[in-house]
Amino acid sequence: MSILEVEGLRTVFHTDKETVYAVDGIDFDVAAGETVGLVGESGSGKSVTARSIMGLVKPPGVIEDGSVRFRGDELTAGNWDRHRGDMAIVFQDPTNSLNPVYTVGNQIKESLRIHQGLRGREAHERAVEHLEAVGIPDAGRRVDEYPHQFSGGMQQRAVIAVALACDPDLLICDEPTTALDVTVQAQILDLLADLQATEDLAILFITHDMGVIEETTDRVNVMYAGEIVESAPVAELFSNPKHPYTKGLLASIPGRTATGDRLPTIEGEVPTPSAPAGSCRFAPRCPAAFDGCEAVHPEAVAVGEDHEAACLLYDEAYGETAEDADFFGGDRE
Ligand SMILES: Nc1ncnc2c1ncn2[C@@H]1O[C@H](COP(=O)(O)OP(=O)(O)OP(=O)(O)O)[C@@H](O)[C@H]1O
Numbered sequence: 399m400s401i402l403e404v405e406g407l408r409t410v411f412h413t414d415k416e417t418v419y420a421v422d423g424i425d426f427d428v429a430a431g432e433t434v435g436l437v438g439e440s441g442s443g444k445s446v447t448a449r450s451i452m453g454l455v456k457p458p459g460v461i462e463d464g465s466v467r468f469r470g471d472e473l474t475a476g477n478w479d480r481h482r483g484d485m486a487i488v489f490q491d492p493t494n495s496l497n498p499v500y501t502v503g504n505q506i507k508e509s510l511r512i513h514q515g516l517r518g519r520e521a522h523e524r525a526v527e528h529l530e531a532v533g534i535p536d537a538g539r540r541v542d543e544y545p546h547q548f549s550g551g552m553q554q555r556a557v558i559a560v561a562l563a564c565d566p567d568l569l570i571c572d573e574p575t576t577a578l579d580v581t582v583q584a585q586i587l588d589l590l591a592d593l594q595a596t597e598d599l600a601i602l603f604i605t606h607d608m609g610v611i612e613e614t615t616d617r618v619n620v621m622y623a624g625e626i627v628e629s630a631p632v633a634e635l636f637s638n639p640k641h642p643y644t645k646g647l648l649a650s651i652p653g654r655t656a657t658g659d660r661l662p663t664i665e666g667e668v669p670t671p672s673a674p675a676g677s678c679r680f681a682p683r684c685p686a687a688f689d690g691c692e693a694v695h696p697e698a699v700a701v702g703e704d705h706e707a708a709c710l711l712y713d714e715a716y717g718e719t720a721e722d723a724d725f726f727g728g729d730r731e
């Protein structure tokens with residue numbers, strides 16, 4: 399059963415200069431106990447998606463269209479408060495998530511008080527348990543320490559403990575390991591996998607790193623300039639990528655392409671979507687683009703079992719005219 403359903407979500411920013419279609423009509427679901435990935439380069443709309451789900455979009459941003467349902471309850475009708483303890487979010491930088499003037503324990507206890515009505519001794523003991531559960535050694539002592547006394551990795555563990563103290567069903571992780579060094583990053587990913595198994599958590603995992611996606615997720619949504627351009631179960635996406643953008647992201651994983659010491663990367667960067675999509679937003683960077691791509695907006699079509707891509711190469715009406723070349727270094731010498 400899906401606990402989160404996102405349908406036709408459109409979140410725009412009305413700035414003085416232009417309207418930014420940061421999230422432009424996306425659909426995806428997260429089932430109970432499942433880890434769903436949202437991957438794309440910087441500026442593709444991942445964080446705005448997370449904020450939209452959590453009800454954290456602030457002016458000049460507005461959810462203009464679509465639906466976000468938590469266990470069937472429409473959140474965009476202003477119902478976020480009813481689900482405050484059901485969903486939690488962990489951001490990239492733990493230093494911004496922890497309050498420097500309170501002990502780590504007090505921040506967990508605050509969450510326990512609000513969401514579970516626990517106080518005093520009971521809250522204290524539970525806070526220690528939460529720190530132990532996220533792998534903080536000597537938790538009974540460290541519960542009374544301040545965030546600055548924790549290393550970066552320990553701070554992110556503490557942030558996760560605070561998030562879990564409200565006993566959520568859905569945890570959104572927005573680049574939770576990007577600010578950490580590689581070893582610590584791996585430890586945090588292991589921790590999330592363990593927690594998911596023990597707490598039966600659903601996780602929406604946001605990252606720009608395809609390597610992390612492969613290790614962490616069950617299902618992947620690839621995002622580009624406000625749109626989901628491909629979605630599939632993780633093994634299918636990695637063995638049988640369809641969208642040229644996905645192929646480009648995969649080719650940039652170190653060690654994945656056969657030879658050569660230079661990583662093939664996609665040239666250019668994600669454009670700011672400042673007009674409704676009338677064409678493929680990836681076309682200007684796409685090695686497989688053909689005439690139709692600049693004129694027609696591609697809709698998502700089935701390209702395999704439980705696998706969709708929004709690319710004219712796979713649209714019956716257009717794909718015939720294009721050549722499905724093996725670009726991005728498939729057989730590079
Ligand atoms: N407050 C804002 N005002 C105007 N535009 C915004 C605002 N916040 C985000 N955007 C725009 O929305 C788009 C998506 O941004 P978002 O932060 O969601 O990207 P992202 O995929 O999370 O990137 P990153 O990997 O860098 O975190 C970008 O074009 C960004 O400039």
Ligand code: NI
Pocket residue numbers: 444445446572
């Ligand atoms: Ni982001």
